[in-house]
Amino acid sequence: MTAPQELTADPHQDGVDAAVTAARRVIESLLRAGSGSTAEMGRIADQLNSVADNLDEHAPAMNQRMVDMWAGEGTTRHDPVTGPENAIAPPLQLIGQSDGSVRGVLTLGLPYQGPPGHVHGGISALILDHTLGVANHWAGVSGMTAELTLRYHRPTPLFEPLTITGVQTGVDGRKIRTSGAVTAGGEVCVSAEGLFIAKHLPRPR
Ligand SMILES: CCCCCCCCCC(=O)SCCNC(=O)CCNC(=O)[C@H](O)C(C)(C)COP(=O)(O)OP(=O)(O)OC[C@H]1O[C@@H](n2cnc3c(N)ncnc32)[C@H](O)[C@@H]1OP(=O)(O)O
Numbered sequence: 293m294t295a296p297q298e299l300t301a302d303p304h305q306d307g308v309d310a311a312v313t314a315a316r317r318v319i320e321s322l323l324r325a326g327s328g329s330t331a332e333m334g335r336i337a338d339q340l341n342s343v344a345d346n347l348d349e350h351a352p353a354m355n356q357r358m359v360d361m362w363a364g365e366g367t368t369r370h371d372p373v374t375g376p377e378n379a380i381a382p383p384l385q386l387i388g389q390s391d392g393s394v395r396g397v398l399t400l401g402l403p404y405q406g407p408p409g410h411v412h413g414g415i416s417a418l419i420l421d422h423t424l425g426v427a428n429h430w431a432g433v434s435g436m437t438a439e440l441t442l443r444y445h446r447p448t449p450l451f452e453p454l455t456i457t458g459v460q461t462g463v464d465g466r467k468i469r470t471s472g473a474v475t476a477g478g479e480v481c482v483s484a485e486g487l488f489i490a491k492h493l494p495r496p497r
Contacts, residue, residue: 297388299426300396301368303376315379323402355496362495373422384419384456388430393459394423400450411448413482416474419456420484424470427458428488435468435490448474448481458484466490 303309325331361370368374375381386396406412421440428434448454458472468488474481
């Protein structure tokens with residue numbers, strides 16, 4: 293039996309990961325402040341643009357960055373669900389379980405709102421697509437999403453711990469079947485069935 297294993301990149305306390313954590317806080321704080329805020333938004337916009345100008349000045353050429361970001365740990369550092377280098381990632385951390393499934397827990401805030409007080413359905417789809425992909429990686433046969441079928445059973449709450457699960461259920465030639473769910477307080481909010489085709493695009497060189 294395989295021991296449980298962290299499948300997502302460990303966030304560092306410094307470097308770009310720390311800056312990304314701060315950027316996530318800015319996104320959340322802007323939404324929390326809103327148009328009625330008494331903060332000086334013009335000055336805040338200037339400050340944020342100055343931060344972005346500084347980052348752009350020190351960034352490598354885009355084609356070089358595309359090569360670099362796919363080296364080493366590859367997608368796990370920059371993907372939009374778990375990546376510690378990606379400010380739009382919630383981020384979710386996924387653990388491969390001894391039973392072959394993957395599991396993670398996360399709490400989503402205002403940036404992910406759809407219906408009042410609840411998670412946007414497209415965000416659940418993003419998280420489940422990625423989690424099913426990681427479940428395939430953990431199972432040893434992975435590919436690209438060909439079909440993703442979601443059932444939204446009940447609204448998914450913001451500000452509460454959500455358990456995200458995925459497990460590969462079958463492989464037939466190049467066709468890989470995978471299922472998963474988002475649960476809150478033990479109740480299934482969203483369930484997913486995916487068909488993946490064993491194919492990978494080449495990494496940029
Ligand atoms: C640790 C790292 C973890 C990373 C996790 C990341 C997870 C993220 C996953 C994604 O989001 S991937 C991005 C979203 N997906 C795509 O952009 C895929 C776009 N579609 C394609 O590139 C191609 O359509 C695809 C690779 C899915 C299939 O093309 P192929 O040319 O390889 O397949 P082909 O046409 O040879 O068909 C092979 C079989 O699959 C079937 N098939 C292909 N596409 C299908 C489809 N869309 N729906 C149903 N069946 C499909 C097809 O009928 C056939 O069945 P049979 O063998 O029975 O004849």
